[in-house]
Amino acid sequence: MVSSSTARPAAPAGAFWLLAGAAAAAAWWVRRRKQARRAAALPLALTVHRPITELADELGQHEEQLLADSGLDGPLELAAAPGTFGTEIRVRLPEGDGPTRAQARQSLRLAKQLLETGSTMPPDRPVTRRRTVTSIPLEVAIRRAGKGGRL
Amino acid sequence: MRALQWIGVNHLEVGTVPDPVIEHPQDAIVRVHRTVTCGSDLHLLAGYIPFMRSGDVIGHEFVGEIVELGGEVRRHAVGDRVVVSSFVACGRCWYCAHELYSLCDNANRNPAITENLWGAAPGGCLGYSHAMGGYAGSHAQYVRVPFADVGAFRVPDEVDDARALFASDSAATGWMGAQLGEVGPGTTVAVWGAGAVGQMAAAAADLRGAEHVVVIDRIDDRLDMVRTHVRCETLNDRRDDVGAALLELTAGRGPDVCIEAVGMEASGGPVENVVDRVKHQLRLQTDRPAAVRRAIYHCRKGGTVVVLGVFAALTDAFPLGALMNKGLTLRGAQMHGPRYIPHLLDLMARGDLVTEHLGTHVMPLEEGPEGYAMFKHKRDGCVRAVFLPES
Numbered sequence: 001m002v003s004s005s006t007a008r009p010a011a012p013a014g015a016f017w018l019l020a021g022a023a024a025a026a027a028w029w030v031r032r033r034k035q036a037r038r039a040a041a042l043p044l045a046l047t048v049h050r051p052i053t054e055l056a057d058e059l060g061q062h063e064e065q066l067l068a069d070s071g072l073d074g075p076l077e078l079a080a081a082p083g084t085f086g087t088e089i090r091v092r093l094p095e096g097d098g099p100t101r102a103q104a105r106q107s108l109r110l111a112k113q114l115l116e117t118g119s120t121m122p123p124d125r126p127v128t129r130r131r132t133v134t135s136i137p138l139e140v141a142i143r144r145a146g147k148g149g150r151l
Numbered sequence: 152m153r154a155l156q157w158i159g160v161n162h163l164e165v166g167t168v169p170d171p172v173i174e175h176p177q178d179a180i181v182r183v184h185r186t187v188t189c190g191s192d193l194h195l196l197a198g199y200i201p202f203m204r205s206g207d208v209i210g211h212e213f214v215g216e217i218v219e220l221g222g223e224v225r226r227h228a229v230g231d232r233v234v235v236s237s238f239v240a241c242g243r244c245w246y247c248a249h250e251l252y253s254l255c256d257n258a259n260r261n262p263a264i265t266e267n268l269w270g271a272a273p274g275g276c277l278g279y280s281h282a283m284g285g286y287a288g289s290h291a292q293y294v295r296v297p298f299a300d301v302g303a304f305r306v307p308d309e310v311d312d313a314r315a316l317f318a319s320d321s322a323a324t325g326w327m328g329a330q331l332g333e334v335g336p337g338t339t340v341a342v343w344g345a346g347a348v349g350q351m352a353a354a355a356a357d358l359r360g361a362e363h364v365v366v367i368d369r370i371d372d373r374l375d376m377v378r379t380h381v382r383c384e385t386l387n388d389r390r391d392d393v394g395a396a397l398l399e400l401t402a403g404r405g406p407d408v409c410i411e412a413v414g415m416e417a418s419g420g421p422v423e424n425v426v427d428r429v430k431h432q433l434r435l436q437t438d439r440p441a442a443v444r445r446a447i448y449h450c451r452k453g454g455t456v457v458v459l460g461v462f463a464a465l466t467d468a469f470p471l472g473a474l475m476n477k478g479l480t481l482r483g484a485q486m487h488g489p490r491y492i493p494h495l496l497d498l499m500a501r502g503d504l505v506t507e508h509l510g511t512h513v514m515p516l517e518e519g520p521e522g523y524a525m526f527k528h529k530r531d532g533c534v535r536a537v538f539l540p541e542s
Contacts, residue, residue, distance in 0.1 A: 049244050049245040049248060084248075113257045116243045116244050116257060117244075118223070119176055121257065121297065124284065124285035131205075132205050138281060141264050145263045148263035148266075149267060149272070
């Protein structure tokens with residue numbers, strides 16, 4: 001005689017942990033999205049090793065061009081940095097259409113080079129490159145190397 | 152021109168690449184007289200620093216002659232014999248103004264890579280991956296030197312190429328170790344690693360008036376060499392009880408300053424080695440810090456540990472408890488070359504600092520891959536292989 005159980009089979013423990021993991025990942029993703037939105041609302045900021053009086057004069061002459069190049073929606077906010085650091089520069093990205101944060105980051109980096117050294121360093125070009133599949137992630141990283149990061 | 156290129160993991164070739172050109176008005180082009188291997192290159196070679204393009208020219212420690220200048224270079228002329236800092240620095244940002252040249256804000260062309268990895272980008276380094284700016288290196292007939300007024304230094308006539316070569320990086324790194332440790336009269340200094348940087352750190356500690364300098368390694372040839380050229384004692388980590396010897400030397404205190412000059416591929420005890428190497432190969436950690444662990448363990452309470460070896464990112468089994476409970480100061484940096492090179496050249500000119508013995512094997516650049524194999528496996532007593540691109 002074959003007996004059969006009428007009890008419902010218990011849900012496998014693995015399914016519970018899978019769901020819990022998925023929920024945790026979703027919560028993490030939502031939190032990261034909120035953090036990213038808050039970060040995007042912050043101005044881009046960097047410090048230039050020049051006195052604020054000197055920099056204000058120079059930027060006064062070139063600000064329009066700098067803003068046009070960077071696509072930023074000025075004005076630049078200048079503040080004396082603490083101690084000997086020089087001048088803090090903050091710029092806000094325009095609402096809606098306009099440069100991406102990545103483009104603005106690149107422009108600001110180049111502006112800092114220009115203001116501190118008088119010229120900008122040419123980008124890292126692959127003059128001796130031999131293509132390999134494993135170097136694709138590196139190529140992506142290099143392409144984003146001026147536009148990404150923590151500025 | 153001919154150049155030594157990184158092709159892939161554990162694969163170097165000498166090939167033909169385009170000659171460098173002036174790309175920036177503060178550049179110089181230098182014809183390389185001598186260029187030398189560095190222990191940190193072995194991390195690139197082994198693939199532990201995954202930011203190399205196949206075909207990249209490596210090498211960052213060299214001496215040569217200026218053959219072309221950008222329009223804004225003021226301190227140099229064509230024909231100058233120069234030694235060049237391995238780290239590239241603009242000379243104007245806040246870090247450069249405070250002589251922290253390897254932290255330069257403007258010299259790393261790929262800042263996002265290290266900003267994401269480390270939280271902030273250091274300066275650039277010649278021939279040391281795209282994480283450090285992607286600059287072509289010095290194992291070539293010619294090399295472009297960015298910001299030449301900041302990083303290139305005229306070599307005094309009394310100093311030959313064989314000696315000046317090491318001011319570029321090894322001697323400057325060693326000197327920085329002693330300076331970061333604030334080594335002076337009365338200090339006892341222990342140095343882990345008797346390679347070129349460790350020997351130069353020991354020499355710097357001695358020149359700065361340290362009471363005792365002890366160098367620790369496992370290779371007798373290197374320990375013999377350091378005893379010959381530097382006023383110091385040595386311990387062989389395989390034979391000697393290093394801890395007991397250091398406690399006896401300092402009457403139970405321990406060294407005031409412990410300098411680590413080994414880097415991310417250090418070897419430790421048998422079990423430690425197995426665990427570290429398995430984690431390293433599985434990429435569960437990027438660094439094997441056996442020498443850092445020892446430096447922290449043996450340092451006296453309240454002392455200073457200086458990390459000169461190159462590390463990539465993450466390590467396990469770091470003795471944070473010892474660091475905190477013994478009240479240690481932990482310092483480290485890439486080399487601030489322009490801060491030290493002029494003084495080192497003076498010391499070399501006076502004969503107070505000798506370095507040429509470090510270049511144990513001198514060979515044409517065309518033999519570069521063999522030179523690196525010899526250097527990597529420490530064959531034939533090799534401390535550093537020096538390449539001559541012109542021969």
